[in-house]
Amino acid sequence: MPRSVNAVASRKRRKKILKATRGFFGARKNVFTVAKNTLEKAWAYAYRDRRAKKRAFRRLWIARINAATRMYDLKYSQFMHLLKQNDIDLNRKVLADLAMNHPETFKSIVDKVKK
DSSP: OOOOOOHHHHHHHHHHHHHHTTTOOGGGTTOHHHHHHHHHHHHHHHHHHHHHHHHHHHHHHHHHHHHHHHTTTOOHHHHHHHHHHTTOOOOHHHHHHHHHHOHHHHHHHHHHHHO
16 A cells, blocks of 8 residues: 655645745745744744834933933932822833923923923
8 A cells, every 4th residue: 555645745845945945045035944943943033033123112212311410410319209299100111202202301300200
């Protein structure tokens, strides 16, 4: 009796990998074993960087807030402490946006906090 290999399922599995690697460079897009390894690595990077992106944005917001508060003779940590003491609940994303795009509004928050 001949050996059964289920070519339909194998082809479907390979085509799924090769479709996902469309746009990759060189053999990474059309040689199955290379494409499979590359795609697994890409998925690992994507998983890792979905979390790293959150950390990177938080660092950016803190740097922007710190730069803005130092113009008013405050450090970032002092400013955040004063915000909490005055029950002002603005997150870092909003504060960074205010510092960059609406400096007069940010100055009013700093003045309110400093009193």
